[in-house]
Amino acid sequence: MKKIIGALLVALSVFAAPYKIGQSVMPLDLKDQFDKHIVLKSMPKTLVMAFEKGTSATVNDCLGKQNGTYLTEHKAAYIADISPMPSFIAEAFALPKMRKYPYTVLLIRDEEIGLKFPAQEGKITILRMEGNMIKSIEYVATADELKTAIEK
Template identity: 65%
Template sequence: MKKIIVLMVLIAVSLWGAPYKVGQTVPPMELKDQFGKKHTLKVMPHTLIMAFEKGTGTTVNDYLSSQDKGYLDAHNAAFVADISGMPSFITKAFAIPKMQKYPHIVLLIDDEEFGLKFPGKEEKITIMKFKGNLVDSIDYVSTADELKKAIEQ
């Protein structure tokens, strides 16, 4: 009996820690932006753009910075950067001040465990599409052209 209980607990923990998949529901979440303002996502935007590395974050920020103000809102999209792996000193001294110069909102994940709930691939930008809070699709892009196509479709 103990083995069954331990097995069930291990399965539950592994499922809880796994990244979201197509068909799963994402619960409402609260994230701070680069200015420290809290944003509550009760219903997920149609398109969630996610960067987990400096290089992919630069690609997204360069592209979004070249767009008109309100571009993300016009396409029912949001950009989330996972900065949880960045040393605190670097985040406060360099990354946040740089992000505050962007004309677009960058929602920030600063908790590594929370960041693990989202799918990612090395050197790729994650594009999650939603219908309400249901994950409709997950794709990965690398270039600004691919990013533009993913946001605008």
């Protein structure tokens, strides 16, 4: 019995580990800030990911200065993990603010999905993709660093 429990714990810890370079990212089935269902079957070249309010503000500082097609032109997508946010706060404050953005924000609302992606406190995660495989992982902290990373 102990061996079975131990094997299950190891399997669960591996399952919960964040994606690493060389791993394939499963198609993402998310909604945007307008509640529009979007499925990323094939990943864009660059995934920009924010996991905290401060990093989301930095992303907006960068993307808010660009035109509405900036992410598409650079084969990028922006994903914000709002799963830790209480749904009342998301619905009453965060989403109405996001609906004013000139770009699409894909939203992670399920904590289990958010935990699959690598993150560093106070940093924006940049995943470079080749097909659905992670080619590299970078972390940036400023709007200028983010712009440079998107335009690589």
